[in-house]
Amino acid sequence: MPLRTLLATLTAGLAAATTTLAAAGPVHADSPQRHACSSSVSIEGYSDALDKTTHADTFVGNLSGLAVDRDGSLLAVSDRSALFTLDRRTLAPKGVLPLATETGAALDSEALAVDRDGTRLITSETEPTVRRYDRRGRILGSLPVPDALKVAPAGRAVANQTFEGLTLLPGGRTLLASMEGTLAGDSAGVVRLQTWQRHGGAGDFRLSAQYGYRVDTGLGVVEVAGLPGGRLLVLERGFTAGVGNTVRLYAADTRRATDTGDVAVLTGQDGDRAGGTGQDHGVRLVRKTLLADLVNCPSLGATAKQPQPNPLLDNIEGMTVTGAARSGGRLEVLLVSDDNQNPVQTTRFYSLRIRTA
Template identity: 75%
Template sequence: MRLRTVLATVTAGLAAATTLTAAGPATAASSTSGHACSPSVSLAGFSDALDKTAYEGTFVGNFSALAVDGNGQLVAVSDRSALFTLGAKTLKTLAPTGVVPLADENGAALDSEGLVVDRDGTRLISSETEPSVRRYSRDGKILDRLPVPDALKVAPAGRATANQTFEGLTLLPGGRTLLAAMENSISGDGTGVVRFQTWDRHKGTFQLAAQYGYRIDTGLGVSEVTATPDGRLLVLERGFTAGVGNTVRLYLADPRPATDTGDEATLTGQDGVRLVGKTLLADLVNCPSLGATAKQPQPNPLLDNIEGLTITGSAQGRLNVLLVSDDNQNPAQTTRFYSLRVRLPQRLP
């Protein structure tokens, strides 16, 4: 998503921590013990190694989503219509090893925001322009395009606002259900209530399935959503206030008990519809800064315009999570990768 100003409430306070910084142009230091952002989340390290770099003539940045390929390689999509392979999925080994240009059916560039690597290696990529979800081969050829409900299309075709649509994309465990998260509300719905759309796989294609409502925090929007191994969701909410900086919060959500809202013309959050429940895992303003510096005002110099999130490993309810910020190719912002350790509660309150 292009940088935009939205009102966001930011909380102050930094956790004391041992300094940890990027070490050199292609490596980063890491922590063996982690540093607490909250009782559930700790920061293992960060890297600015790829900030303002290029690969084979393509700017490395504008990252909106991350995924892990079946061969263990990290894949990142740029909202400037490019798909990068970044090597092994650790901070110390981040280095572009490939880039594939993306385009729509007419050869036009995409505002590509969400990314899923399917079990056969194809790439599912969402664009917030129409919005759309397309399937691409590894070399960037369009294989298919998924249907989208009329209400979620950008006005005048539907009720959505441009650049506020399919920001997050994830495949639920088992590989049968795909979920896309709208960044913000559509016209007619209550302020702060956004829709999550799903598709079920049927005979090799994805068909429209259930839809759910989710309430975002005031002034924030959904910037990413990723399924956990147990079928819940990590939801990244993000906002920006000029002169103050970014707010980034990580939530755990569970769509399974929620009402299917596909036939609901309007959602207010007070109409008897059961929304997706969520619980705060961490407000990243409370993470230790670990020696990070910011190029513009931030409540914590570690923060930037964080948009991408993927799970790189899990064991016994603990997840290794990688985040990335979208620098918008802006000198005042940074392409920064973050390594988190996340402990999931057994159930939502």
């Protein structure tokens, strides 16, 4: 689906993320001139309305991924094998579906995307996998995954550091999953972004290009959102005990990056800057540009249950584009934090307005 069509659909279905949060319960927002997190990002509001709540005897939390459904409603995946449908205006849960593997086992469901036919594409960190589910939560199959990206001993990935992010790029032909952490043998701080390509319009996804992406020291990639022309929004996050979370939002561009699918070891040398050495000689990493460090956002009166450099921050993991601003060429983006069902963490939704160009 072209981005302009996607955004028109989302805008009609969701209105603006600010409106969604305003109707969701306790929302706090400052005057417009105090919304800026940076020259590219502003925060319009936040909501803790779903924190430590239940729906249909299911805990509403552990939320790790967001997506917009075909009808404009919000989908939120929990890493405890559950998929919630949320009301487009109030964020109130309208339904929940249990998720399972082919054998009926629970899965560490971390990210999701909605295909053009409404199929849900959901990652699991355990193997890792990208599985396809129908609207009733029935499994339809899974996508191939390169051996190197599988958790050791099957591959070189570290447990709980695999497919944390997933996005379907505008046009619906390219799916991209982001590894949260580095493969064994690769340079520290360089993670892999794996894509699948659909050929013939309605065909199955097949393995396609892979890219190297450098995260900031101590951070990992927790979510991605597709933009036109191979560009991405990338959410990086880390946590330091006694200090709190670091959450940074980047614009990234895969268009000049090297396909690293056949590169055994990434040394971290960027071919554009350093010429590259060793087995990845000449590799060009994905280019990224900092949009905002969310520690610089106004706190909007938020409180934190544990030490944070900004009380607004928490364990942010999910992100989706919900619409386009009426002016200024900005996107409306919704974030959510994963409370890990932990009393000192919060399920919090954040409404951002982002300029990427």
